[in-house]
Amino acid sequence: LSKTVLPPDVSAASFAAALEQFERAIGAEWVFSNSEDLELYRDPYSFFWDTPDERLASAALAPATVAEVQKIVRIANQYKTPLYPISTGRNLTYGTAAPVMGGSIVVDLKRLNKIITVDDKRHYALVEPGVSYFDLYRYIQDHGLKVWIDCAEAGWGGPVGNALDHGVGLTTAPYRDHFGAHCGMEVVLPDGELMRTGMGAMPNGELWQEFKYGQGPWVDGLFGQGNFGIVTKMGFWLMPQPEAQFSGRVYFPRYSDLQALIEHLDYLENLGLIGYPSLDSPMGAETLGFGQAGQADRPLEELMAHGWPSRDRIEAFCDDRGGPVWRLTLRFYGSEETVKAGWAYARRRIAGSVTGVTFEDGNFYHLPLTAEERQKEHLAHFGIPSLQLFKIVEPDLNNGEPLDGHADFWAVLPRSAAGLLEGQRVIFETQRRMGVKPTFNPFSCPQMFYARSFNLGYSLATFRSDPEANKKGLALYNALVVACAEAGFPQYRSNIYTQELAASFYSFNGHSLQRFREVLKDAADPNGIMAPGRYGIWPKRLRASKAEPG
Amino acid sequence: MRIVLAIALCCLIPPAQAAAANSAAAVRGRELFEHWCSACHAPEPTEDGRYLPGTNTLQNRYKGRVPAALEQRTDLTEAYIEAVIRSGLHAMPRFRKTEISDRQMHDIAAYLAKGAQGAARSDGAT
Numbered sequence A: 001l002s003k004t005v006l007p008p009d010v011s012a013a014s015f016a017a018a019l020e021q022f023e024r025a026i027g028a029e030w031v032f033s034n035s036e037d038l039e040l041y042r043d044p045y046s047f048f049w050d051t052p053d054e055r056l057a058s059a060a061l062a063p064a065t066v067a068e069v070q071k072i073v074r075i076a077n078q079y080k081t082p083l084y085p086i087s088t089g090r091n092l093t094y095g096t097a098a099p100v101m102g103g104s105i106v107v108d109l110k111r112l113n114k115i116i117t118v119d120d121k122r123h124y125a126l127v128e129p130g131v132s133y134f135d136l137y138r139y140i141q142d143h144g145l146k147v148w149i150d151c152a153e154a155g156w157g158g159p160v161g162n163a164l165d166h167g168v169g170l171t172t173a174p175y176r177d178h179f180g181a182h183c184g185m186e187v188v189l190p191d192g193e194l195m196r197t198g199m200g201a202m203p204n205g206e207l208w209q210e211f212k213y214g215q216g217p218w219v220d221g222l223f224g225q226g227n228f229g230i231v232t233k234m235g236f237w238l239m240p241q242p243e244a245q246f247s248g249r250v251y252f253p254r255y256s257d258l259q260a261l262i263e264h265l266d267y268l269e270n271l272g273l274i275g276y277p278s279l280d281s282p283m284g285a286e287t288l289g290f291g292q293a294g295q296a297d298r299p300l301e302e303l304m305a306h307g308w309p310s311r312d313r314i315e316a317f318c319d320d321r322g323g324p325v326w327r328l329t330l331r332f333y334g335s336e337e338t339v340k341a342g343w344a345y346a347r348r349r350i351a352g353s354v355t356g357v358t359f360e361d362g363n364f365y366h367l368p369l370t371a372e373e374r375q376k377e378h379l380a381h382f383g384i385p386s387l388q389l390f391k392i393v394e395p396d397l398n399n400g401e402p403l404d405g406h407a408d409f410w411a412v413l414p415r416s417a418a419g420l421l422e423g424q425r426v427i428f429e430t431q432r433r434m435g436v437k438p439t440f441n442p443f444s445c446p447q448m449f450y451a452r453s454f455n456l457g458y459s460l461a462t463f464r465s466d467p468e469a470n471k472k473g474l475a476l477y478n479a480l481v482v483a484c485a486e487a488g489f490p491q492y493r494s495n496i497y498t499q500e501l502a503a504s505f506y507s508f509n510g511h512s513l514q515r516f517r518e519v520l521k522d523a524a525d526p527n528g529i530m531a532p533g534r535y536g537i538w539p540k541r542l543r544a545s546k547a548e549p550g
Numbered sequence B: 001m002r003i004v005l006a007i008a009l010c011c012l013i014p015p016a017q018a019a020a021a022n023s024a025a026a027v028r029g030r031e032l033f034e035h036w037c038s039a040c041h042a043p044e045p046t047e048d049g050r051y052l053p054g055t056n057t058l059q060n061r062y063k064g065r066v067p068a069a070l071e072q073r074t075d076l077t078e079a080y081i082e083a084v085i086r087s088g089l090h091a092m093p094r095f096r097k098t099e100i101s102d103r104q105m106h107d108i109a110a111y112l113a114k115g116a117q118g119a120a121r122s123d124g125a126t
Helices: A012-026 A035-041 A066-079 A133-142 A159-164 A255-270 A298-304 A311-321 A336-351 A388-393 A417-433 A467-486 A499-503 A508-524 B002-012 B015-036 B053-062 B078-087 B102-112 B116-122
Strands: A059-061 A083-086 A105-108 A115-119 A124-127 A182-188 A194-196 A230-237 A244-252 A278-280 A326-334 A358-366 A405-414 A453-462
Touching: A012 A059, A012 A066, A035 A059, A035 B078, A066 A083, A066 A105, A066 A182, A066 A230, A083 A230, A115 A133, A124 A159, A159 A230, A244 A255, A244 A336, A255 A311, A255 A326, A255 A336, A255 A417, A298 A311, A326 A336, A336 A358, A388 B053, A405 A417, A405 A467, A417 A453, A417 A467, A453 A467, A467 A499, B015 B102, B078 B102
Parallel strands: A059 A105, A083 A105
Antiparallel strands: A115 A124, A124 A230, A182 A194, A182 A230, A244 A326, A244 A358, A278 A326, A405 A453
16 A cells, blocks of 8 residues: 655644645545545556655545635645645546656545536537546537547546646547647636636626636636636537548658658648548558557568668668558548538549559548447547557457556657658657667658647556566656757657656746746745645745655 | 454444445446546457457457457456456556545445446436
């Protein structure tokens, strides 16, 4: 069982007094402070599992109402006990339910689980943070509503927590940027005050989920990857349920076709004609899922054996292997007429500018999918939450051994052939330098979570019985963060252990961005009780020490 | 002391009543299993012809010696199921009490433990 910890600069007596106040505020049943209960707030995917550096909660509180959240925040100010809010607590690979700063009190919002509105005429929802994607999907199905949600890969996560960590999905661009697709928040501020953003601040309006800006500076951004309050309600724009979906594959014959491919892809996506595009290469193994899937590819290993290969060697490798080098899958959403017309247009446009390109029809579906069709497809592309992605931790993808967890690393790259090449090279060189077998090569393909950038990365294994392996994994993870950041490639989100490191690279003009955030933090949270350290933002009283737990 | 008291209380409950209570728990447990567990542990196939992740992992581990889908197992004990819910197993994370309460955990365990699924079905849940 975990050791007990206290928040920094809080005595045992003061902590006990605070817990008593919390019990009065929300009921003793929902104040968790014994070691058995706090086990449930550890991060089982942590590199630091069972080490002195593991970030442990000092207590956990589970309010059921916004008023209870306000009471908790006011008590925390009185005793200067730091709080760390979680939504569904399923931020696996990025910290799960554990806090950034050890000794924080986790505010578990799972019991705030109301679906307040789903409007399938105006295409939006308003939900509380404890609502999972599974919950919202079931509600929509049970009520026969004609809207889709864009869900994260893990359906037990939820719209609020995922959006607040800048999470992503797999349908069309306006929806799969989950923070970008939100509209309106309700927030308990660090002093316990309740605030609504955008049109939520105008009491007599009905535009809270439809016009996100209201008037004046738009402050919602402070609460994404931030520590300026506890979000208790959040609105989201939803996609109308399309009638049909069609996917088509485009095969590009040459390595040098990549830039043209990307320009076509960008054109189609930025015009709103396609949904989530997938890119892979028949030349190289898939790198997602620890890079260990499939048989060893000896010619590819030989290509990469002596460092990053020259362009001539890469092209000679492609010639020897033969066949197309890139495969682009385009997904169209709409009616039968529009998806077929979209595919015909994409074919005409690409064939007109890239010689030797070939096309292959994929599946056409009238929506919603039948039960049989659901068993064939990756459901997140159809707005259906699942846990399908957890296949990456199955033993048959890890040399027969089950994994205990994984830490995801996703660098953001420019959408250009040169940008992708540089990202591949940096990750390859870093793996090599750190003494692990490189899994990246010139055919490693990006994900396209966001519409205007690429995401290149993979999952690093974590273990609960092998601290040495975790130590090596963490060293590699940190090296990837540093090498990519030095190349100008940030992560789109970080786990609780590397947020500080990742934040340090935003250093323009003497870290003026960070200094401005700290000015805001000090003004809004003078007692420093709201999620200290989250994404590298510390309150004044803990800034120098970076807050070691007591 | 707590164990002694529990045994004593059990002795006061007539067997038929205890069986009915267990059956009711199993019926509730079936719904809870569907809500919390089936996305990983149901027997249906998923993309690429694979099983769902939890089912696939158990298939790989046991190589057919026991069924890969939890609901088809007859060798599970309530204590083991509860331990896995609260402690996790490999990549399966633990579940907090705000997700699955202690009572709900007992219901899931009653449903999955040996013989309880038959009880759930005989109680009208088919």
